[in-house]
Amino acid sequence: MCGRYALHTHPEVIALQLGVQGGAGIDARSTLAPERLAGWKPRWNIAPTETMPVVIARSDAAPQLHWLRWGLIPSWANDVSIGAKLNNARAESVTEKPAFRQAFSKPASRRGRCLIPADGYFEWQEAPAGVRGARKQPYYLQQANGKLLAMAGIWDSWQSAQGELFESFAVLTIAPNKEAALIHERMPVLIADEDRQRWLLGNPTEALALLRTAPDDTLRTHAVDRRMSSARIDDAQCIAAVKLNEPDEESPETKAASSDSHQDRQGRLL
DNA sequence: CCAGACGTTGTT
DNA sequence: GTCTGG
DNA sequence: CCAGACGTTGTT
């Protein structure tokens, strides 16, 4: 789950919406630093191993936007390749897993909890069993109120033998709410505006209390074109709503009144 | 003691 | 780094 | 997460 997302909102707007300090407070490594901002471009189809703006608070300092690589590389890893597999961390076990627990429970200058800003994320719905040639249908999920999502994550640092520093993150996952459950059995942990500071700077007990499924009716979803399944495709079409064609022969007559949403495609879940 | 794992998702 | 398994 | 590759020798 949550192996792809979109972030097309400009970093200055991200900072405003997520309460990240800009202006004088930023350091040279901030996404908002002029030389780093120059490299920014809107992204519609972000895959693991890519480097994206993430909100971190180094050693309890004021939260800032920094570029981190998606796919957590623990400090003890032999190489970066493990990161491709650790793009998610289960909320139910994040305090126990050796690769994750320090980042969660013992934040420091080079590891900790983070917020991953996203305009929305993608989820693939399994095709109904027995449908020949059926492939997974991707959906785009975004906040119903149009605001940015703040996904809960953890981050760590790894240094190569050549001394190159890699800062990387994983997205926490949990059981889905009502809308997400129609598509998939997991969803990212979402942090409400009023909980951001507590998530980033609170003690482990406070942070643990925020690992909850988002309330129902806070997300809206629509099917998107399958061409975005290739991570090489990265344009605004990736998040555009498409109307799904009904299965031609498999099911008897289906009611034609189908929205552009998932409501005509269910049956497996719930 | 050292060696080896350290993760999730989805599928069977 | 730290835990588990042998 | 999905898509795409999965290999060497020798020649250009």
Next chain:
DNA sequence: GTCTGG
């Protein structure tokens, strides 16, 4: 089937 790349 399994790993790598994006």
